[in-house]
Amino acid sequence: MDSQNNCQPTNQSKMDGKWYRELNLNWEGYCQSFQVEEVLHNEKSQYQDVLVFKSKSFGNVLVLDGVVQCTERDEFTYQEMITHIPMNLHPNPQKVLVVGGGDGGVVREVLKYESLKEVVLCEIDEEVINVSKKYLPDMADCLTNPKVNIQVRDGVQFIREHPGHFDVIITDAPDPEGVAAALFEKNYYQDLKNGLKPNGVACCQGETPFLDLDLIQKVLSQCKEVFPNVGYAVGHTPTYISGMMGYIVASPDPDLDLTKPLRTLSEKDIEIMKLKYYSSQIHRAAFVLPNYIQKAVKGVIDT
Amino acid sequence: MDSQNNCQPTNQSKMDGKWYRELNLNWEGYCQSFQVEEVLHNEKSQYQDVLVFKSKSFGNVLVLDGVVQCTERDEFTYQEMITHIPMNLHPNPQKVLVVGGGDGGVVREVLKYESLKEVVLCEIDEEVINVSKKYLPDMADCLTNPKVNIQVRDGVQFIREHPGHFDVIITDAPDPEGVAAALFEKNYYQDLKNGLKPNGVACCQGETPFLDLDLIQKVLSQCKEVFPNVGYAVGHTPTYISGMMGYIVASPDPDLDLTKPLRTLSEKDIEIMKLKYYSSQIHRAAFVLPNYIQKAVKGVIDT
Numbered sequence: 053m054d055s056q057n058n059c060q061p062t063n064q065s066k067m068d069g070k071w072y073r074e075l076n077l078n079w080e081g082y083c084q085s086f087q088v089e090e091v092l093h094n095e096k097s098q099y100q101d102v103l104v105f106k107s108k109s110f111g112n113v114l115v116l117d118g119v120v121q122c123t124e125r126d127e128f129t130y131q132e133m134i135t136h137i138p139m140n141l142h143p144n145p146q147k148v149l150v151v152g153g154g155d156g157g158v159v160r161e162v163l164k165y166e167s168l169k170e171v172v173l174c175e176i177d178e179e180v181i182n183v184s185k186k187y188l189p190d191m192a193d194c195l196t197n198p199k200v201n202i203q204v205r206d207g208v209q210f211i212r213e214h215p216g217h218f219d220v221i222i223t224d225a226p227d228p229e230g231v232a233a234a235l236f237e238k239n240y241y242q243d244l245k246n247g248l249k250p251n252g253v254a255c256c257q258g259e260t261p262f263l264d265l266d267l268i269q270k271v272l273s274q275c276k277e278v279f280p281n282v283g284y285a286v287g288h289t290p291t292y293i294s295g296m297m298g299y300i301v302a303s304p305d306p307d308l309d310l311t312k313p314l315r316t317l318s319e320k321d322i323e324i325m326k327l328k329y330y331s332s333q334i335h336r337a338a339f340v341l342p343n344y345i346q347k348a349v350k351g352v353i354d355t
Numbered sequence: 356m357d358s359q360n361n362c363q364p365t366n367q368s369k370m371d372g373k374w375y376r377e378l379n380l381n382w383e384g385y386c387q388s389f390q391v392e393e394v395l396h397n398e399k400s401q402y403q404d405v406l407v408f409k410s411k412s413f414g415n416v417l418v419l420d421g422v423v424q425c426t427e428r429d430e431f432t433y434q435e436m437i438t439h440i441p442m443n444l445h446p447n448p449q450k451v452l453v454v455g456g457g458d459g460g461v462v463r464e465v466l467k468y469e470s471l472k473e474v475v476l477c478e479i480d481e482e483v484i485n486v487s488k489k490y491l492p493d494m495a496d497c498l499t500n501p502k503v504n505i506q507v508r509d510g511v512q513f514i515r516e517h518p519g520h521f522d523v524i525i526t527d528a529p530d531p532e533g534v535a536a537a538l539f540e541k542n543y544y545q546d547l548k549n550g551l552k553p554n555g556v557a558c559c560q561g562e563t564p565f566l567d568l569d570l571i572q573k574v575l576s577q578c579k580e581v582f583p584n585v586g587y588a589v590g591h592t593p594t595y596i597s598g599m600m601g602y603i604v605a606s607p608d609p610d611l612d613l614t615k616p617l618r619t620l621s622e623k624d625i626e627i628m629k630l631k632y633y634s635s636q637i638h639r640a641a642f643v644l645p646n647y648i649q650k651a652v653k654g655v656i657d658t
Binding site for chain 2: 071080085107108109126289294295333336340343
């Protein structure tokens with residue numbers, strides 16, 4: 053891929069006997085490992101290494117370029133947060149775009165809104181969609197829903213062809229190395245803004261604050277140059293290395309309070325929507341940052 | 356140790372080349388590993404295996420019976436939460452007891468309150484205190500403070516000899532296997548209650564909700580049989596396996612709102628107290644639980 057980051061490969065992950073060890077220079081000296089029952093898929097696609105294995109205790113696990121993208125056991129934590137935070141900041145989300153997210157997990161969550169008319173899934177790597185349909189059915193089965201429009205292509209180009217079209221755009225990207233590098237650049241935030249309606253909301257994978265504060269500061273700063281309204285939220289995902297995931301939330305509407313969901317989900321709503329993580333209270337709490345994160349993002353974005 | 360739990364040893368951790376792998380049957384099939392630069396201490400004390408190693412990227416690491424107790428890099432997350440939640444629920448904490456916590460981290464945080472007259476550290480295993488003084492100075496240096504009363508003995512007996520004596524009691528215990536098993540029993544909560552003044556507050560290590568929900572339900576239920584007022588809070592600690600730590604908070608005062616700190620720390624307070632995690636906002640947010648945890652504790656405690 054033509055990355056403007058010129059990142060060196062940092063992936064050093066390896067299958068080590070019956071264990072998969074997620075080794076990476078970005079978190080040198082530390083790793084998580086999964087006991088492997090069976091390797092289900094292990095091939096290089098046009099864009100990246102695609103590995104799926106059945107783990108002993110976390111269900112099937114999808115790994116791209118050596119970094120865990122999701123496990124069946126804890127994927128709900130991430131999919132719910134990256135989806136329901138922006139969806140609940142829009143009064144009537146009808147047109148939604150998911151950039152990346154070929155596993156289908158975010159689309160599954162988007163489909164829970166009755167107001168929805170269409171969700172476009174723009175995944176550049178068809179292989180991710182294919183292996184997810186085969187090995188991650190709880191996430192990818194939803195991709196046959198008639199409201200889902202699957203586009204196997206570059207998300208940036210798709211947005212440029214649909215200016216001012218979307219109520220919500222969710223960027224479910226891997227880390228900013230390899231295929232997803234462009235999705236962490238200032239130009240991408242400009243594209244995101246152009247693709248949104250004036251009251252639209254964007255939410256992007258925001259890296260792991262315990263390990264990536266410098267990167268997060270840089271990315272938030274670029275986002276803030278484009279959007280008048282940028283927030284940063286956190287949630288707990290055990291298998292994203294270090295256990296805490298960040299979410300970048302942005303809107304062209306300067307007056308929208310990103311920390312306050314526009315609708316309050318009742319217990320009944322939560323049951324019907326099968327939400328295991330997100331609630332209206334969690335939405336607000338997710339923007340309350342531990343001091344070390346707050347200190348890093350203060351001055352970069354409004355907190 | 357004479358444990359009423361009759362737990363079987365679950366520790367399978369091992370030094371594996373230059374890596375320390377934290378393997379345990381309680382989280383079978385998954386593990387975290389630290390690259391080891393030097394083993395600093397590795398001996399069996401009277402009570403447990405005590406290991407300290409210098410890691411490549413998390414500073415010095417203390418491991419008891421094969422389970423990571425703290426790393427220099429992220430210990431602040433745990434020490435601050437288990438200390439400042441109960442300390443900020445008391446209007447004037449003067450007498451504080453720490454049960455366990457021989458590394459000194461909790462005592463360091465307790466000493467940040469001007470109202471404090473005495474903090475008793477009741478650690479049964481002197482070896483933990485000794486290795487912490489030697490290898491974890493940022494935590495254990497405070498143990499020479501004249502307000503600190505170190506008792507190398509069983510915390511339960513100490514509490515029984517000091518009924519109604521304490522404003523805050525913090526139980527900084529390892530998991531309920533081996534030496535700390537009794538600190539997760541109903542009798543212990545009765546002792547805690549007896550040791551507190553009527554407006555006192557207790558806070559106990561509350562396990563990792565993603566992996567231990569059944570145990571947490573059981574422990575909260577036992578606590579609630581004794582205390583009229585029990586809450587459960589969570590925070591992010593990367594190196595407690597799965598990355599989210601729980602805290603059991605209890606008071607004999609049924610009217611105390613555990614989710615609302617009695618004092619609001621200013622930015623200046625946070626700077627003076629060198630708080631990297633805890634703030635008054637974090638205190639409130641910590642009691643907002645993801646749905647899967649909320650569902651498990653609802654009906655057991657008041658949420």
